[in-house]
Amino acid sequence: MSKIIIGRYIPGNSIIYKMDPRGKIIAAFFFIALIFLANNWITYSLITLFTFAAVFATKLKIKTFWQGVRPLIWLILFTSVLQLFFTTGGKVYWHWGILNISHYGIENSIYIFIRFVMIILMSTVLTLTTTPLEISEGMEWILTPLKYLKVPIGQIALVMSIALRFVPTLMDETVKIMNAQRARGADFNDGGLVKRAKAIIPILVPLFINSLTIAIDLAVAMESRGYREGEKRSRYRVLKWSQYDWINFAFFALLTVLLLIFRNH
Amino acid sequence: MTKQIIEVENLSYKYKDATDLALKNISFKVQENQWLSIIGHNGSGKSTLSRLLNGLLVPEENPDTKIVIDGLELNSENLWKIRDKIGIVFQNPDNQFVGTNVQDDVAFGLENRNVPRSEMIKRVDAALSAVGMQSYKNAEPQMLSGGQKQRVAIAGIIAIEPKIIILDESTSMLDPEGRNSILKLIRKLQQQKGMTVISITHNIEETLHSDDILVLDSGKKVAQGKPEKIFSNMEMIKKAGLGLPFIYELKQELSKNGVEIPSDVSTEEKMVEYLCQLNSKM
Numbered sequence: 001m002s003k004i005i006i007g008r009y010i011p012g013n014s015i016i017y018k019m020d021p022r023g024k025i026i027a028a029f030f031f032i033a034l035i036f037l038a039n040n041w042i043t044y045s046l047i048t049l050f051t052f053a054a055v056f057a058t059k060l061k062i063k064t065f066w067q068g069v070r071p072l073i074w075l076i077l078f079t080s081v082l083q084l085f086f087t088t089g090g091k092v093y094w095h096w097g098i099l100n101i102s103h104y105g106i107e108n109s110i111y112i113f114i115r116f117v118m119i120i121l122m123s124t125v126l127t128l129t130t131t132p133l134e135i136s137e138g139m140e141w142i143l144t145p146l147k148y149l150k151v152p153i154g155q156i157a158l159v160m161s162i163a164l165r166f167v168p169t170l171m172d173e174t175v176k177i178m179n180a181q182r183a184r185g186a187d188f189n190d191g192g193l194v195k196r197a198k199a200i201i202p203i204l205v206p207l208f209i210n211s212l213t214i215a216i217d218l219a220v221a222m223e224s225r226g227y228r229e230g231e232k233r234s235r236y237r238v239l240k241w242s243q244y245d246w247i248n249f250a251f252f253a254l255l256t257v258l259l260l261i262f263r264n265h
Numbered sequence: 266m267t268k269q270i271i272e273v274e275n276l277s278y279k280y281k282d283a284t285d286l287a288l289k290n291i292s293f294k295v296q297e298n299q300w301l302s303i304i305g306h307n308g309s310g311k312s313t314l315s316r317l318l319n320g321l322l323v324p325e326e327n328p329d330t331k332i333v334i335d336g337l338e339l340n341s342e343n344l345w346k347i348r349d350k351i352g353i354v355f356q357n358p359d360n361q362f363v364g365t366n367v368q369d370d371v372a373f374g375l376e377n378r379n380v381p382r383s384e385m386i387k388r389v390d391a392a393l394s395a396v397g398m399q400s401y402k403n404a405e406p407q408m409l410s411g412g413q414k415q416r417v418a419i420a421g422i423i424a425i426e427p428k429i430i431i432l433d434e435s436t437s438m439l440d441p442e443g444r445n446s447i448l449k450l451i452r453k454l455q456q457q458k459g460m461t462v463i464s465i466t467h468n469i470e471e472t473l474h475s476d477d478i479l480v481l482d483s484g485k486k487v488a489q490g491k492p493e494k495i496f497s498n499m500e501m502i503k504k505a506g507l508g509l510p511f512i513y514e515l516k517q518e519l520s521k522n523g524v525e526i527p528s529d530v531s532t533e534e535k536m537v538e539y540l541c542q543l544n545s546k547m
Binding site for chain 1: 321348351352357359360361362363364368372373375376377379382385389405406407422425
């Protein structure tokens, strides 16, 4: 389980860590839009360079990023290969039935490949350098306008932060339950897929019951500490913009301008 | 003249789907700045009682029932004012930790009361230093021991500055060291801030230092009084399914052997002193 890098935070101390989560989330979404501005070799190179610059700026090991891309690499290659064989136009190099390899096909499949990899790398930069709580707080800020549509943003954010807070607690519970069952002879590591899946059920049932107990206890504690649903609450944690966010936005503005100039070249 | 801070009259409670009442016609009073211990075996209604006091549970309908906290009668109008006056430290350290780290958790009650942020920062800092946890400000719950988490829970309560603190078996999941340090801390806060303490406990030894003890048995109040009085009534204690504290057990065994110990010898230190004096006389 620890191999999955998507959505995992790794503590660090580079400039990207000091940026405000709101700025990082907005930038990451903006980047996805920006990538569609690229339409030729120069612009794609710019996007690639920019992404690698961001990756290096995190000061994390490159291997970590590779772990982020790896689980998706077959999906990406499959999509690229489809592009390669089914896109027509330009000089045709090879042709068999409906399949053909053309100049455009080669170009397009490489573009698609770059697009996917860059989007994954950029979102990995975001999730590796931002704690889940920060992301949820950033999202809360970004979604604030929905308040006017009567969406209970504050409550959703509280639910998110409590959920994140209890992930380690539930992990501990799981380990406890598994150990209790191992002590009585349960085996979680042997057997085929079906047998292993069946071994999970006796873990899930007590885990589910335990989490309900925790939820009830927590609700009682929250209420006795004065929590009132829908009531206005002040905030202890606040997000602060810093100079690093302006640097971040300046780089993105520069990238946008460069892309706009070179896309018509 | 001490002020009466809690007054409960004819309080009964029945859980949904239960046939018997969990609490039967309980009445008692607590004076300000006192330490009241509530003891009783499992299912005697101790925790139910604490939850009724701050309106987490609603008592059985009865015109004679009255709960008055610091001059305010508990009703739907006063409910939130009363919750400002009572803080409860629950049993499980993990299941009452709401914030993602220590300072967030302490701030939770303040956020609920819409306290401005600048004020919150001051109060969180003050509360954390009162419980000796200021150096753990940014620690996440999984990095803390049970005793430390209970300290944080206490900090979250004193940040609200309540008059009454209820310990609902708060030390039962802690090791002896954690338990002692929490009790010491509460005693210090009781003296410094003039708080009233209600301690619901299984641990008979914990009640020795209290001013007053309330004994519950199957939802009924069987006795209330000073520890000396309660623990000299062997029959009642046995009937309530409880044991005697070590010191009283020792007294009894000694009196069986013809050594009578005066009733004002009520703590271990006093007992040691008395026995030493007795020894030198002989």
